[in-house]
Amino acid sequence: MGYVGASYDVNNIPAFNPNLILARQSDFTDMCTYYTLKEYLLPRVADFGNPESAEVQKIEYYAKKFDDLFNELLSMMDWYDYNASGALTDEDRLIRVSLTRRTRGRRSVVRVR
Numbered sequence: 001m002g003y004v005g006a007s008y009d010v011n012n013i014p015a016f017n018p019n020l021i022l023a024r025q026s027d028f029t030d031m032c033t034y035y036t037l038k039e040y041l042l043p044r045v046a047d048f049g050n051p052e053s054a055e056v057q058k059i060e061y062y063a064k065k066f067d068d069l070f071n072e073l074l075s076m077m078d079w080y081d082y083n084a085s086g087a088l089t090d091e092d093r094l095i096r097v098s099l100t101r102r103t104r105g106r107r108s109v110v111r112v113r
Contacts, residue, residue: 020081020082021079021081022081023078027072027079028073031066034062034063034066034069035066037062042058042059042062
């Protein structure tokens with residue numbers, strides 16, 4: 001991974017500060033909701049003896065939604081103010097190192113539902 005701009009050392013990334021999330025707050029709210037539903041609320045009422053029950057299917061659905069959104073946010077990284085300037089700039093945008101060969105692997109594809 002690398003950063004646009006030369007002011008960051010990839011091996012010395014500062015600690016995460018939730019106050020520096022400047023964009024996509026609604027996506028974080030959705031992600032927290034999906035996590036709460038799949039980990040805390042639905043397991044209390046789910047009938048795990050029946051894998052076809054509606055609650056178990058809802059748990060699987062929200063687990064997929066959470067994972068998709070989490071992976072999208074981590075792969076995009078267009079929401080965090082790394083230099084704490086108060087605004088998102090090109091220097092704050094994290095980019096991924098792309099593979100030098102062609103691949104159809106799932107890891108190289110960002111899916112948005």
